[in-house]
Amino acid sequence: MSENAPEPTDWLTLPELAEALGETPGRVRRLLDEHYLVGSRRDGAFAVPSLFLVDGRPLPSLRGTIIALQDAGFDDDEVIDWLLAQEDSLGRSPIAALRDGHKSAVRSIARTLA
Template structure:
């Protein structure tokens, strides 16, 4: 685990995601390839933070945020860490802001990270 990485307690493996999303593992991999979800191998098996799934679907505002962060050269682990780390300009973690429907504010901050 990277130094100073946030503590994320709930992770979903590909089979867990397939169950949670009621999709095939192949469809889950496609969601990952198309940046609707992002995951990490930091705990051994590849997994995705459970917070990225809302009401049985990937969080709708996540894809554009992932792409914005990758555009400024963030690795997948760095994207996940940033989403779960308190961001002073937001007054909370970016994932909390996304879950509250503040995607424009989160993406504005993400674009300043270049």
């Protein structure tokens, strides 16, 4: 895992996330439970990086990547840290690569991390 600085991002609390998604807090919890999003307690409140959303929806390629990382033994904090950190083999952070449509490359690396 790269030790480079993480991708800068705003963090959305559950109420902010519900508003951004136009969903109820219960639906947001389901999205988290079903791994469409992943969050963490940072600075006290549970929050999700805003980079995980595109056009008011969870980034479509994020779910499979979260699951691949969890299958490799990562906890939620480690999943987030890996997605936001620079990955030398990608030349950028995994979340930036996912946002640019490079799902296969990101997941190939994620599968090697077990």
